[in-house]
Amino acid sequence: MKTTTGKTTASDHRAATLHDVARAAGVSLITASRALSKPGVVTPRTIEKVRLAVEATGYLPNRLAGGLRSRRSMTVAALVPAISVQQFLPSVQAMTEALHAGGYQVILGQSGYDPAREDELLATMLGRQPDGIVVTGLIHSEKTRDMLRRMQLPVVETWDLSDDPVDMLVGFSHRQVGAAVARFLQGKGWTRLGIATGDDHRAHVRRQAFVDAVGRPVPTAVVPAPSNLALGRRALAELLAQQPGLQAVYCSSDQLAQGVMVEALARGLRVPQELAICGFGDADFAAHTQPSLTTVQVDGAAIGRRAAALILDRCGGVPIEQPVMDIGFRIIERQSTGA
Amino acid sequence: MKTTTGKTTASDHRAATLHDVARAAGVSLITASRALSKPGVVTPRTIEKVRLAVEATGYLPNRLAGGLRSRRSMTVAALVPAISVQQFLPSVQAMTEALHAGGYQVILGQSGYDPAREDELLATMLGRQPDGIVVTGLIHSEKTRDMLRRMQLPVVETWDLSDDPVDMLVGFSHRQVGAAVARFLQGKGWTRLGIATGDDHRAHVRRQAFVDAVGRPVPTAVVPAPSNLALGRRALAELLAQQPGLQAVYCSSDQLAQGVMVEALARGLRVPQELAICGFGDADFAAHTQPSLTTVQVDGAAIGRRAAALILDRCGGVPIEQPVMDIGFRIIERQSTGA
DNA sequence: CTGTTAGCGCATTCAC
DNA sequence: GTGAATGCGCTAACAG
Numbered sequence: 001m002k003t004t005t006g007k008t009t010a011s012d013h014r015a016a017t018l019h020d021v022a023r024a025a026g027v028s029l030i031t032a033s034r035a036l037s038k039p040g041v042v043t044p045r046t047i048e049k050v051r052l053a054v055e056a057t058g059y060l061p062n063r064l065a066g067g068l069r070s071r072r073s074m075t076v077a078a079l080v081p082a083i084s085v086q087q088f089l090p091s092v093q094a095m096t097e098a099l100h101a102g103g104y105q106v107i108l109g110q111s112g113y114d115p116a117r118e119d120e121l122l123a124t125m126l127g128r129q130p131d132g133i134v135v136t137g138l139i140h141s142e143k144t145r146d147m148l149r150r151m152q153l154p155v156v157e158t159w160d161l162s163d164d165p166v167d168m169l170v171g172f173s174h175r176q177v178g179a180a181v182a183r184f185l186q187g188k189g190w191t192r193l194g195i196a197t198g199d200d201h202r203a204h205v206r207r208q209a210f211v212d213a214v215g216r217p218v219p220t221a222v223v224p225a226p227s228n229l230a231l232g233r234r235a236l237a238e239l240l241a242q243q244p245g246l247q248a249v250y251c252s253s254d255q256l257a258q259g260v261m262v263e264a265l266a267r268g269l270r271v272p273q274e275l276a277i278c279g280f281g282d283a284d285f286a287a288h289t290q291p292s293l294t295t296v297q298v299d300g301a302a303i304g305r306r307a308a309a310l311i312l313d314r315c316g317g318v319p320i321e322q323p324v325m326d327i328g329f330r331i332i333e334r335q336s337t338g339a
Numbered sequence: 340m341k342t343t344t345g346k347t348t349a350s351d352h353r354a355a356t357l358h359d360v361a362r363a364a365g366v367s368l369i370t371a372s373r374a375l376s377k378p379g380v381v382t383p384r385t386i387e388k389v390r391l392a393v394e395a396t397g398y399l400p401n402r403l404a405g406g407l408r409s410r411r412s413m414t415v416a417a418l419v420p421a422i423s424v425q426q427f428l429p430s431v432q433a434m435t436e437a438l439h440a441g442g443y444q445v446i447l448g449q450s451g452y453d454p455a456r457e458d459e460l461l462a463t464m465l466g467r468q469p470d471g472i473v474v475t476g477l478i479h480s481e482k483t484r485d486m487l488r489r490m491q492l493p494v495v496e497t498w499d500l501s502d503d504p505v506d507m508l509v510g511f512s513h514r515q516v517g518a519a520v521a522r523f524l525q526g527k528g529w530t531r532l533g534i535a536t537g538d539d540h541r542a543h544v545r546r547q548a549f550v551d552a553v554g555r556p557v558p559t560a561v562v563p564a565p566s567n568l569a570l571g572r573r574a575l576a577e578l579l580a581q582q583p584g585l586q587a588v589y590c591s592s593d594q595l596a597q598g599v600m601v602e603a604l605a606r607g608l609r610v611p612q613e614l615a616i617c618g619f620g621d622a623d624f625a626a627h628t629q630p631s632l633t634t635v636q637v638d639g640a641a642i643g644r645r646a647a648a649l650i651l652d653r654c655g656g657v658p659i660e661q662p663v664m665d666i667g668f669r670i671i672e673r674q675s676t677g678a
Numbered sequence: 679c680t681g682t683t684a685g686c687g688c689a690t691t692c693a694c
Numbered sequence: 695g696t697g698a699a700t701g702c703g704c705t706a707a708c709a710g
Contacts, residue, residue: 015490017687028697033689043695058486063466064407065687068702073403075446075467083435084428093422096449105463107414108447110435124444127402128414147397151354229624255624262627285568285594288601356703367681372705382679404703408686 016057025053036061067129075105076311077130079121081113081137081200085226087253087281087300088136091158094304095134102312104131111136113200113225119144126151132311137202138162154314156307159298160202161326168314168323170306174202177296177329178209181250181278184331186214188338190248190276195220196235196256198227203252206280210250219243227252232259233266240267248276248337254283254295261289261336272338282332291335298329355396364392375400406468414444415650416469418460420452420476420539424565426592426620426639427475430497433643434473441651443470450475452539452564458483465490471650476541477501493653495646498637499541500665507653507662509645513541516635516668517548520589520617523670525553527677529587529615534559535574535595537566542591545619549589558582566591571598572605579606587615587676593622593634600628600675611677621671630674637668 022032027046035042035050053059067073076099080088096106109125111118119141122133126147132154139145139157145166148155155167162169185193193214197203199222211218219242221235235256239246251257257279261271269275271291279286282297306325313320361371366385374381374389392398406412415438419427435445448464450457458480461472465486471493478484478496484505487494494506501508524532532553536542538561550557558581560574574595578585590596596618600610608614610630618625621636645664652659 019687029687030689030698031696034696037689041695046695060462061466062407062468062687064403064412064468065702066689068401068403068407068704069687069689071702083422083432086425089423093449096422096447100449105446105448105467107444108435109444110432110439123399127400128444129401129403229627233627258624259627262629265629285597288568288572288598290601290604357705358703368703369682369705370680373680376705380679385679401703404686405705406686407688408703408705410686 016059018059018061020057021050021053021059024057025049071129072131072315073129074103075107075128075130076132076134076308077107077109077122077125077128079109079111079118079125079133079135082110082226083108086255086283088159090300091136091304091307094301095308096304098305098308099311102308104312104315115140126153131315132156134158134307134311139166154311156310158303158307165324168310168320170303170310170325170327172298172327172329174205175209177280178206178211179213180329180331181206181280181296182210182213184333185248185250185276185278185337188248188276190337192243192245192247193218194239194243194246194249195251196232196239196249196260197222197252198225198231198256199223200225200252206252219246223256227256229255229259229262232256232261233263234259236260236263246275248272248278250278252280254279254281254286254293257293257295257336258285258289261291261293272336276338277336278331286332287334289336294334294337295332296329297332299327302327355398357398357400359396360389360392360398363396364388410468411470411654412468413442414446414467414469415471415473415647416446416448416461416464416467418448418450418457418464418472418474421449421565422447425594425622427498429639430475430643430646433640434647435643437644437647438650441647443651443654454479465492470654471495473497473646473650478505493650495649497642497646504663507649507659509642509649509664509666511637511665511668513544514548516619517545517550518552519668519670520545520619520635521549521552523672524587524589524615524617524676527587527615529676531582531584531586532557533578533582533585533588534590535571535578535588535599536561536591537564537570537595538562539564539591545591558585562595566595568594568598568601571595571600572602573598575599575602585614587617589617591619593618593620593625593632596632596634596675597624597628600630600632611675615677616675617670618675625671626673628675633673633676634671635668636671638666641666 018032022029032050035047039047109121134156136159138160148166157165157169158171160171161173195207195218197207221238223231223235249260257277261277264271264275279293279295282295286293286295357371361368371389374386448460473495475498477499487505496504496508497510499510500512534546534557536546560577562570562574588599596616599616603610603614618632618634621634625632625634
């Protein structure tokens, strides 16, 4: 319904389209479009007219239509195992912000540590025509890998390393982490070692590398992923039952390590004198537990920023100099592994 | 490029469209469409033909096009202050899963505790034509409230209560929380109270209600949102400087409370004998700190599930019986506030 | 149950 | 610098 003044009223049910804006501004549809998306190619006077018309009509561009036509949805699909896995939050947060600054929006999917679900979810998300994909971990399904390559879509695999990435990658070697922690604990003089690990792929790679470095079987407690403090308490109970003389435990997450520490202290075990503990992730609380927690630090925010930059560059046609990046890790030595 | 058999080859750059599927299946475009989205209205034989054609062509529906035409994008926009605020993770996770089960995808936005940014972000997201909106907290901007109401879009405000919600709401009263905690601590016999609070709207409402219930000024340390363990340590230092005889601290998050506890123990203060501590949120670690942490429990997952159900019902045309729900809270008494 | 026609709102392409 | 025509891929509306 239009008033006699020609002004669009609030009782209009249908939202204003670019057509309405163009009419209100007295220009053609395409000029209005250009004024909004390519201001450089239109006279300032026209831009101003269009701007006023946008205000008057309450126009909100329909990105579905724009994306359909231009084949650029200005979205990026991101997959995480689960939103509640704290380890990845800095990555997601940093990536989201960097992409937002570049005009992109993130569509987040939870694969639930389930490869089949990851495939299905990826397919669903691809239907939204994202301009890029960022996955946590590697894509293992051959079918999905082929599909993504054929689509020539920018893809960033993160938080892991591979000889044959789908496209781009930013991560680190979990094998190196496992081996480094084993050497570190052995270097401290601990010999009766144990492992508390979440039941996910990357944690198992670290575990296996740890065992390989030790060179003999290591008592291990496996808990469901995502791990947490309560599971850590149970894991230590299990380990002590297996190996009463346990001296040091490597945990696949700081949450798990915190649980191991709590359980140890609850049992009157002194940390690190009677039990040394090493975590993974350098969570914000790791420096503040009593005793403070030795752990493996990975710069999650850097992974997220880098992944975003790769996507933005690729979408912007900027040549990628380094499509694969190992961002490394370091062991942060604190009190929980002794002096 | 087409082969002589008419089969679409992998070297075709352009992705298969419904048109290709229809041709491969030997049916019309719309029949193919219906076979995929309204199976009930098509013969099983036709569905099978279309299914095979989908497999052969590697067809992936373009949801941008479908959404544009049908005016149903099958997406829901969700706003959180920041992804890394752990308090809201169970909500987001539960909501995402429930919506996913209903065929909807979540587009997550981070408002960064900034009202202006929230408005801007909401506008951006509305351009993606979501079928519903879920916000953490209330929408305060009159302009945005009006716009959302006019659009007749399903909106759920969460984690708070209001006399005048934009549309639907599921939350609880932060005033009641603040008052209840004050009464609880006073009932335990503590008189020299203090507050450590994050600098966000809802935390301040709880703080103010706490102060009102106490009936006199309460020493307060305000830290930036989102709060964390390290900020909690600093907050206690600040509070002790203000009020050396401090007996009990109410904290606006469990992370903050954990920091207060760590700092107290580091200073040789016994908890709860010399300092009682109460948190907020019932984080997973709260039951396992030493001593265990008294806190306020809110069922975040229930909020998320309920928000999703409201959106799904509204989108499905199901009448909403209870558009506003107070899901309440309860104080979980543990060791940190004494016997 | 199946098909034909039309058009969602916008940006690309070509003309001026 | 601006405009007219066209179609992105899909589904609503109506016909048969």
